[in-house]
Amino acid sequence: MKKLIIALLFVIILGGCNMFDDRNEIDKNDFDLINHDVNDYDINTYYLDVVLDEENDKLYVTGEIIYINDKTDFNELYITLYPNADEFVSLDNVDIDYIKINGLEVEYEVVGYDYTQIHIDLEYTLEKDDNFSIEFKYNFEYWDYGRLMALGDYYLTMFFYPFLSMYDDEGWNIDPFTFHGESYYNDIGDYYVTLNVRDDFLVATSGKLLFEDNEDGRLIKYLYLEDGRDFSFSASPNYFYYEEVINERLFKIYSVRELENYEADNSFKYMEDTFNLFEEYVGEYYYDYFTLEYGYYYGMESSGVVYCSADISEGTVVHEVIHQWFYSMIGNDQSDESFLDESLTTFVSGIYFLDVYGIEGANDYYGYRTSLSERFEERYQLVLGDSLLRKVDEFEDQYGYLIYYHGVSIFKYYVDEYLGGDYYYFLELLSHYYDEYNGDTASIEEFLVLLERESGVDITKEWFELQIGEVQDLSNTP
Ligand SMILES: [Zn+2]
Incomplete structure (x- = not known):
């Protein structure tokens, strides 16, 4: 919350500047993958350089996590990486190039019956209260269904990046991915993501677009998410896009089909009424933007964005929006509880x-x-x-x-x-x-x-x- 207040003050001081514009605080260099001093951080921070390969339906990810170790002394680590967890077949969907801890490449083993846990036996101790860095490079293939879905030119991309498995009172949480609840359990973090897609794509995402480059037929989007429970995106050249500013918050809708006027109006109203109710009674929402995607998924929450079926259901939209409070801002162990x-x-x-x-x-x-x-x-x-x-x-x-x-x-x-x-x-x-x-x-x-x-x-x-x-x-x- 402190950062939010500082950001607000900043906007007030600058007076005339666009309230949806954070560029004065963060510049493009802040997205660089190099030269991070782990001691500069007080929240888990994710740097992700993401390239969508639309020819082969693959995603290439290079990145780093700065991990704030307020948990324990670690002699081993478990890193959760979900894109191996397919409901039907594949177990070696992820092709890992390297994993580094504090800059040094480490040996690892991919474990768990759905191969979603990367286990690292450390030759030294990562002590409590010392931050550390995890660097990684990997790629994986999309499927044609589920949370990593490629359908023609449409891509849904959820839970695609690694995070240090939650370590709590019960030790490591290294449960397999669950297909019933699509459970996810992680601390909040800040995300600096560069996303490289074909230049005719529109992208619905958790992050706030701060900058955009157009190079050789590709768009590079600089997306920033503060205090996010997770980061996700969907992309398609065929989206119909709608936006409305309501109570100084930018609401966006990306839909795979054209919406009738009344459908767009109703959808904004569902969001407006839910935000009004929950901000009035429960607590303030973190961001001055929110995105609703109507696509090929039945309803799934993510920080700053929700994915709902293009067969619009008011109850589903409202339910997923409320998860911004009871999932994103207040997290819990979705698998166990x-x-x-x-x-x-x-x-x-x-x-x-x-x-x-x-x-x-x-x-x-x-x-x-x-x-x-x-x-x-x-x-x-x-x-x-x-x-x-x-x-x-x-x-x-x-x-x-x-x-x-x-x-x-x-x-x-x-x-x-x-x-x-x-x-x-x-x-x-x-x-x-x-x-x-x-x-x-x-x-x-x-x-x-x-x-x-x-x-x-x-x-x-x-x-x-x-x-x-x-x-x-x-x-x-x-
Ligand atoms: Zn739910």
């Missing part, structure tokens, strides 16, 4: 419908989202006693039902029963969650401690733990 980001986001999406459409809108939304509805009767009996505290991959077929329906019912029951059905009050409680954890990560335990403290409802933590530890029959639960 999907209840915290997904059930919460899905529940509070209903408050958007309450806000925009009134009680009927909320009833429609929650009527559809309740795990207790008649259409789920058999399913409900089947999951009684099941835990919502499993790793995403261990839910198997019940993941969607338990997290996106029953998790919502748990929150709704709590607000109706213990908070007098006051949904706005629940959002206000979440502002304390935001104040304490934005820019950081939280666990379910931390969330519940906070919710109990702020609500003053002294059964909160115990009640939630009972509900998510073993599915109870909510139709007759005290």
Whole structure:
């Protein structure tokens, strides 16, 4: 937040300058891959030089991570790199050129059953509180589906770069990639990305475009993302582009099909209303820009950008936008504790419908989202006693039902029963969650401690733990 305030002051001092223009703070040299002094940093920082090879559907990445080691003394490292994790076949999709630690090339082994972990046995100790550098060069091929999708001239590129695997109370988080939840767990960081694409491409991305060069039929985009949970982009020469400035924030839409006027207007409205609600009740959004992509993906959140299907769904757009609060700004372990980001986001999406459409809108939304509805009767009996505290991959077929329906019912029951059905009050409680954890990560335990403290409802933590530890029959639960 400090940097945001400084940036704001800067804009005020310079008066007339374009508020979407950060060039006075950062210049092109700041994107260089060389000469970084690791001691200059206080946040994990990613330098990525990315070249899209449209002929061969490949991505070439050279880069460096400056890692702020506030975790422990490391004698070994795990680096997560996801582009080997294909749902169907390939395991050697990534071709690694080198990995260097503090400038020296190291031996490594690619491990894990989906080959997404790069393991390095260090011959020395990387001590706590000493920053270190990880340099890398690799390339990989796109598939024609999923989060690394090439469809003709269309490219979706998510979770494509390495990051030091999360090291927390449980040690290394080196779970395989999960295809149900597309789980991701990382600290926030700053990103300096140069992206090289064919010069007829439009790019939807997490980052803010600061500079652009046009050389020999190629565009080089200088993209900057501050305090991002992840960085991603999609690219296509066939996008239809729309933009609108709303409350001094630049909203952009990239769509693979032309939108009717009312569709574009509605889409901006979905974003505007969601931002208004969550900024008013929960907390300020970090960036003065936001991008919605309508493409070939069903709905996926990323810092500063969301990817939704071109078959527009209001609920999906709203859900993905809310993830800017409960994923991007407040992170969590999406693999082990999907209840915290997904059930919460899905529940509070209903408050958007309450806000925009009134009680009927909320009833429609929650009527559809309740795990207790008649259409789920058999399913409900089947999951009684099941835990919502499993790793995403261990839910198997019940993941969607338990997290996106029953998790919502748990929150709704709590607000109706213990908070007098006051949904706005629940959002206000979440502002304390935001104040304490934005820019950081939280666990379910931390969330519940906070919710109990702020609500003053002294059964909160115990009640939630009972509900998510073993599915109870909510139709007759005290
Ligand atoms: Zn979600």
